[in-house]
Amino acid sequence: MTTTLLITTYNWPKALEIVLMSVEKQTVLPDEIIIADDGSTEETSNLIKKWQTKLKTTIIHSWQEDIGFRLATSRNKAIAKSTGDYIIMIDGDLVLHPNFIKDHVSHCNKNQFVIGTRVLLKDDYSKQLLSKKNINFSVNNNYILANSKNLINNSFLSKICSYKTTSYKQVRGCNMACFKTDLIKVNGFNEDFIGWGREDTEIVVRLLNAKIIRKNVKFNANVLHIFHPESTRKMLITNELILKKTISEKLIRCQNGLDKYL
Secondary structure: OOEEEEEEEOOOHHHHHHHHHHHHOOOOOOOEEEEEEOOOOHHHHHHHHHHHHHOOOEEEEEEOOOOOOOHHHHHHHHHHHOOOOEEEEEEOOEEEOOOHHHHHHHOOOOOEEEEOOEEEEOHHHHHHHHHHOOOOOOOOHHHEEEOHHHHOOOHHHHHHHOEEEOOOOOOOOOEEEEEHHHHHHOOOOOOOOOOOOOHHHHHHHHHHHOOOEEEEOOOOOOEEEOOOOOOOOOOHHHHHHHHHHHHHOOOOOOOOOHHHHO
């Protein structure tokens, strides 16, 4: 089985470099990395070029024009470029535990997608992290905003505490993995979503409708989330309506999705 690490980014090269530094320290590297870029400037492009020569793993820069928040479109274009059997999707503002890829692979099963956990870092410590580029996963509790228990990486505890569910609630799209064939089955992310909100939940609903089971992984595949201000919620009401339609009509495939790039 081959793996693709899909990293979303938009005009935050300092954070993206932290992600790539933590990828470099993985005990098991992904077979390829695709950076889904929602229209960043040349600074991000130059950073990616640097890491393309630095990392042993192939890095593909999937860029689209900046005409507003189009995360779903950016992800679909990246998925279409991927060659891995299993796609591990993260945001471009994370520090990955050294066993992150290894853990995701260990929890991978047919007819299943995985949602991982995160630790929320405080603002001051996040600024220090970006400045000093110290990506040690051992963080003092004083620097943690929420979810300190998610610092623990223990395979024995993970086997006991991870669980399967049919719920679409509390989705963490910043740390999610799925077989590419299953993403194709539901036609990827719904590009009707413009602006922040609910695109991750909506694809989870369609995966569940397709009888693909959700597994919540605990104490494995964990990440530190760098603090940043919340995105604008101005499109949330519209996006909630799209989600409600998917739930009420028990949709499996979206119309405006991945297939246009395949």
